[in-house]
Amino acid sequence: MQNKNIFVVFCVLLVLFTYYWYVPSRTVSDIYSENWKLGFDSVELDANGEPFRWMRGYAQVELPRLSTAPQRLHLELQNIHPEEQLLALWLDYGGVSQAEFYVMPGRRMYTLWLPGEWRPTSEVLTLQAETFQAVGDRRQLSVVVRSIELTPHGFGLSWWTLSAAGMLLQVLLLALLIQRVGWSRWLSIPLPLIIPLQWGLWGEHAYTLWAVLFAWGLVGCFIVVLCFHWMGRFFRFRHNDIVIQPWHRTDYLLVGGIVSIALGLRLWLVPHQVPILNGDDYLTGSFAANILLRGWQALYFGHHTGALSAYLLVPIMAVGGISHNTLLVLPLLLSMILTLALYGIGKDLAGSWAGASAALWVAVPSATLLWWTLKPQPGYLEAVTFAALALWGSIRLLWGEYDQRTTIALMSATTLAATLAFWAGMVVASVLLVCGLLALLRWQRLLRLPFLGYVCSLVIGLLWLIPTAIYVYTRPNDNPLWWIIGREKHGLAPSDAFVGFTTQLTPLILGIERPWPMGVLDFGAAIVIILTMILAVFFGFYIFIVNTVRGSIIPLSLSMTVVGLFIFSSFNTLLSDVRYVLPIYLALALFVALFVAAIRQNLGIWAATAGLGIILVSNIWSGPVGMFTIIPSSERPEARLAHTLVDQQITYVHTSYWIGQVLMVESGGQILASSMLGPNRESYDHRVEYAVLAADPTQTALVLNANGDLVKPLDFYLDQHNITCTKKHVNWFLIYCNCMPWPVIHDLQKYLPEK
Numbered sequence: 001m002q003n004k005n006i007f008v009v010f011c012v013l014l015v016l017f018t019y020y021w022y023v024p025s026r027t028v029s030d031i032y033s034e035n036w037k038l039g040f041d042s043v044e045l046d047a048n049g050e051p052f053r054w055m056r057g058y059a060q061v062e063l064p065r066l067s068t069a070p071q072r073l074h075l076e077l078q079n080i081h082p083e084e085q086l087l088a089l090w091l092d093y094g095g096v097s098q099a100e101f102y103v104m105p106g107r108r109m110y111t112l113w114l115p116g117e118w119r120p121t122s123e124v125l126t127l128q129a130e131t132f133q134a135v136g137d138r139r140q141l142s143v144v145v146r147s148i149e150l151t152p153h154g155f156g157l158s159w160w161t162l163s164a165a166g167m168l169l170q171v172l173l174l175a176l177l178i179q180r181v182g183w184s185r186w187l188s189i190p191l192p193l194i195i196p197l198q199w200g201l202w203g204e205h206a207y208t209l210w211a212v213l214f215a216w217g218l219v220g221c222f223i224v225v226l227c228f229h230w231m232g233r234f235f236r237f238r239h240n241d242i243v244i245q246p247w248h249r250t251d252y253l254l255v256g257g258i259v260s261i262a263l264g265l266r267l268w269l270v271p272h273q274v275p276i277l278n279g280d281d282y283l284t285g286s287f288a289a290n291i292l293l294r295g296w297q298a299l300y301f302g303h304h305t306g307a308l309s310a311y312l313l314v315p316i317m318a319v320g321g322i323s324h325n326t327l328l329v330l331p332l333l334l335s336m337i338l339t340l341a342l343y344g345i346g347k348d349l350a351g352s353w354a355g356a357s358a359a360l361w362v363a364v365p366s367a368t369l370l371w372w373t374l375k376p377q378p379g380y381l382e383a384v385t386f387a388a389l390a391l392w393g394s395i396r397l398l399w400g401e402y403d404q405r406t407t408i409a410l411m412s413a414t415t416l417a418a419t420l421a422f423w424a425g426m427v428v429a430s431v432l433l434v435c436g437l438l439a440l441l442r443w444q445r446l447l448r449l450p451f452l453g454y455v456c457s458l459v460i461g462l463l464w465l466i467p468t469a470i471y472v473y474t475r476p477n478d479n480p481l482w483w484i485i486g487r488e489k490h491g492l493a494p495s496d497a498f499v500g501f502t503t504q505l506t507p508l509i510l511g512i513e514r515p516w517p518m519g520v521l522d523f524g525a526a527i528v529i530i531l532t533m534i535l536a537v538f539f540g541f542y543i544f545i546v547n548t549v550r551g552s553i554i555p556l557s558l559s560m561t562v563v564g565l566f567i568f569s570s571f572n573t574l575l576s577d578v579r580y581v582l583p584i585y586l587a588l589a590l591f592v593a594l595f596v597a598a599i600r601q602n603l604g605i606w607a608a609t610a611g612l613g614i615i616l617v618s619n620i621w622s623g624p625v626g627m628f629t630i631i632p633s634s635e636r637p638e639a640r641l642a643h644t645l646v647d648q649q650i651t652y653v654h655t656s657y658w659i660g661q662v663l664m665v666e667s668g669g670q671i672l673a674s675s676m677l678g679p680n681r682e683s684y685d686h687r688v689e690y691a692v693l694a695a696d697p698t699q700t701a702l703v704l705n706a707n708g709d710l711v712k713p714l715d716f717y718l719d720q721h722n723i724t725c726t727k728k729h730v731n732w733f734l735i736y737c738n739c740m741p742w743p744v745i746h747d748l749q750k751y752l753p754e755k
Contacts, residue, residue, distance in 0.1 A: 066151075069157075070113065072112070075145070077089070087129050092125075093114060097113070125148065224539075245351070261360075263336055267332070277324065285322065287685065290664075324666065331381055346359065349593065350551060350597035353593075357596040364623075368514065384585070412460055415456075415461055430562045491573050501581075508578055509584060514626050518630070519626065537588075652691070653700070653701055654745060672695075676689055702735070706733060718743065
């Protein structure tokens with residue numbers, strides 16, 4: 001006991017010393033300076049007809065909002081124009097404050113008033129000014145930023161103080177836990193999580209609202225652990241091991257009702273999804289159309305996504321036609337299958353209440369999960385869905401008892417689901433690793449599986465993996481393995497990525513920060529979601545370590561594997577994109593399932609119903625309510641453009657990727673669109689590019705955004721080469737057709753910006 005008291009005193013003194021030593025230097029002011037970064041806004045032509053760039057220099061600096069109080073932004077700027085001319089400067093601070101003024105010659109101090117906010121906005125200060133080039137100097141020069149000083153003004157709550165207070169309380173609660181229950185093995189689990197997070201939160205830019213919420217969230221976690229320890233006898237499962245139970249009529253009715261809810265909700269929201277579909281979403285449809293109409297088979301058509309979604313979409317389009325309506329059928333079907341799989345996994349882990357909770361959490365999800373279960377973008381939703389089926393099959397195979405024929409069929413089905421998942425997108429590697437972990441835990445069961453089942457599984461795996469291997473061999477510079485393993489771009493350090501995942505990506509995963517254009521979630525609903533997931537996740541740790549509930553190892557290992565693969569990958573810089581951590585939703589759904597099932601078994605049906613109801617209401621407030629902020633539409637603007645082109649017997653188009661992918665689907669597959677005009681000249685199928693280049697010019701057109709940066713250079717090229725074209729406006733698109741003579745596309749590209 002004496003050693004424990006010494007440990008407590010040491011921790012308290014260490015945190016207090018750090019707090020009083022470090023806080024004053026952080027709350028007085030923060031000074032940043034950063035060099036200009038040059039960017040290009042547009043392209044114009046000089047008197048000789050040669051393109052030149054009119055440039056605006058810009059600088060972006062991330063500035064933390066120090067407190068909830070109003071702040072003063074002091075800028076020290078230097079106008080270094082040799083002729084002492086005034087330079088126009090445009091300033092924007094996170095969309096909250098904008099200003100446009102002229103910078104006097106020499107060094108000047110400018111002050112901007114920033115209104116108080118209870119939470120930070122984007123925290124990015126953007127400065128733009130015209131550049132100039134001095135005689136004999138090849139550099140593009142502009143206003144120099146000497147210093148940026150940010151100081152709070154008036155009363156407000158300091159983010160640093162709130163975070164530091166939360167850290168102090170964490171140490172005290174950890175010491176209390178050690179005193180109360182000793183160094184048990186389950187108590188050591190939070191320590192590896194706390195140390196790197198605390199270290200990362202000492203960084204310059206970490207003290208935001210989410211850092212404060214996370215610091216105090218950990219405080220809440222320790223309190224929850226204490227409560228679970230004190231009330232552990234109320235949260236025990238009837239079965240510690242996984243028990244495969246047969247399905248009854250009530251299970252079929254229940255899962256049918258939940259799947260119907262998932263389908264009905266998404267059908268209701270489809271008109272709100274149509275306006276925000278982009279070229280990546282139409283990619284599945286364009287390849288399915290080419291498979292259906294032209295027999296152009298596809299192994300992989302992207303860097304890290306597979307062609308499985310296109311093949312799944314082919315029979316749907318064969319029956320319903322090629323349009324965005326049939327395109328959106330696929331995510332609806334995949335969402336229904338995912339809901340069914342999670343019901344099955346949850347039921348096998350902890351009974352019907354667990355299955356219903358997991359399925360409902362996906363059927364009525366928060367914003368980001370709802371967003372991804374409506375998107376037809378290839379390589380993600382279908383990969384997670386088949387991975388969930390593989391996980392469910394693995395659980396049933398390793399813990400269930402069947403006759404030989406059923407076992408062989410289950411082995412084959414599980415292998416097929418796992419292979420399809422990995423072929424669709426390697427983002428599901430975490431789920432397959434968990435399946436492997438379960439197999440190791442049940443190695444004795446593996447020895448009893450029939451040999452014929454292993455043969456069938458091997459054949460199925462080879463049938464699907466051989467084409468992938470051929471593609472990797474024949475196109476070594478354009479395959480998913482290269483995209484993941486051999487990238488030249490390096491990511492963040494794992495510790496920085498872990499802090500970024502926790503403070504930036506986690507709010508987006510939970511739907512607290514919602515995808516554009518939904519906006520930020522209501523604070524009350526955000527708190528409910530945060531508290532619910534903290535309770536559910538820590539309850540999963542508790543029942544695994546203390547009650548040795550075998551089923552909890554699945555969400556625990558899955559969540560840790562997803563996070564581990566992400567922070568050590570080169571994609572760990574994408575802290576505002578959940579694509580590469582989508583399998584974590586399987587883990588979160590199962591955490592919720594185990595938590596609600598424990599409430600049902602120990603506190604009764606009404607307590608479980610109330611808890612699940614609160615979760616679903618907060619999800620609805622995050623997801624469906626957020627979708628209603630999007631103006632609904634039943635037709636894309638590109639559909640009218642496609643109809644106009646087809647009516648004029650134009651079936652080949654040179655355009656950009658984002659326009660071309662949409663045209664190929666909205667035209668019913670009649671149009672082939674090359675994306676080599678730019679910007680973003682990236683082709684996902686070179687057969688399309690070759691076909692458009694070889695097409696009859698009378699059936700070919702150039703299509704541009706009428707307000708884009710390509711119009712002026714294109715017009716100049718046509719004038720310089722005495723090419724006459726018929727121009728037509730359709731919505732905000734511009735069509736160039738009947739060109740005489742037809743322009744040389746590769747020569748034209750030299751006049752167009754690539755980005």
